[in-house]
Amino acid sequence: MSLSELVGTLPERGSGPLYLQLQHLLRDAIGAQLLKPEQALPSERDLCEDFDLSRVTIRKAIEGLVDEGLLVRKRGAGTFIADMRREARDTRVEKIFSKLSSFSEDMESRGMKPSSRWLSQSTGMVSPDEAMALALSPGTAVHRFRRLRFADGKPMALEYTILPAHYLPDITAVTHSLYEALAQTGSRPTRALQRLRAVGFDAEQAEAIGVEIGHPGLLIERRGFLPDGRPVEFTQSYYRGDAYDFVAELSGIDDG
Template sequence: MLSQAIGALQKEQATPLYLQLQKVLREAIAGELVKSDEAIPTERDLAEHFDVSRITVRKALEGLVSEGLLSRRRGAGTFVVGGRVEKSFSKLSSFSEDMQLRGRTPSSTWVSRTAGAVTPEEALSLGLSPGSQVYRFHRIRYADGISMALEYSTVPGFCLTSETVVQESLYEALGQAGFRPVRALQRLRAVAFTPEQAQALGVEAGQPGLFIERRSFLADGRTTEFTQSYYRGDAYDLVAELNDL
């Protein structure tokens, strides 16, 4: 058992028990007594093993979730967070390319792939005239089978022959059609996942995430992509290289 592997808490010490429990769990994670993406024992089991209240256990786990060491998955339990992914803002690349570059296997669950007339918001973002055709792609993105992000992409109709040509990588499909973007503008902000978003990603409602909006352009200035993504905050680090030029 985990408690046997890392010992008991020192109840005679002045340090609060929840902080002691956080410390031993943190050390267990660092020492790989509990592996990445592995579930830790339930609150009830931890309370019994360490002879503390479930309130103490819950407070300890909430702190480790806030630190990004643990993640709660709806209906599955509490898991050790896997290796975080660094996303560079200095290079224009797709989700699939990012994952493959890091030796991870990208995959998707399609929520929808549709064609239709552009909405006013899409027309403004893509620089299209009213009535223009667009393709919309909504999916859940995974790395090594672990949910990473919700993705909503809209592409002008002139960029693709059909919505079905996009299988795994949108940028691969755009490249094959001769419309891969060469530059992009991105903005991001912190968000808390709604119950619907959390359910799709298998995390707790209210868990922090990163919202990234991207508009990508061709060399001639036409917009070729408008994507809004919601990334898990416990799995992603965004990196930007700065200089004084």
């Protein structure tokens, strides 16, 4: 059986760049377990014949998935589907729960390279739940960000962020770090309230992060505030439970 028979075929040629179409096809197949961890991909030559694509297109698609951590190149052996569970164990991270820092800052402080894949960026009117979380009036404009976070190319967390649009006039200013963009407008949070609870990834989340449905995760809900007490950020971050340890320093009660 050819790979195209296993994972499906590309849509019509007018549906965007061919390398992105192939990436999407392979990403979906990995998420659906049609391609198993540590399974070898066919050679570039075989993929060219199978999907009727040029070698340049095949190579570009594969390189993108390697950067995302979904594929692994082994010298002299070929390209393989990454074993996410093993990779996550090898990249376990301690998150200091009492420190107000961004994902990018956390990874960089540990000598790891942070990166993101944007799933969506949009601006719209605040919903009732969002208005309650951020103490906003009905009709207020908000920015919504949804992205997958990586450390050294490995998927680590799925992040949803909402913030009042007047704190960040240009939504495209967020490229590398949300906190860096907010700092440029003088609106970076100086304190936050965080809530942590255990969750199981639903189908959409599991597909995005490359794990099975119900995979154990940790949800952190964060409300960030300016020095004057105004809420500027509401973020829900779904971390891989097998990749993160959360640490908090506690002090004893002074009885006098």
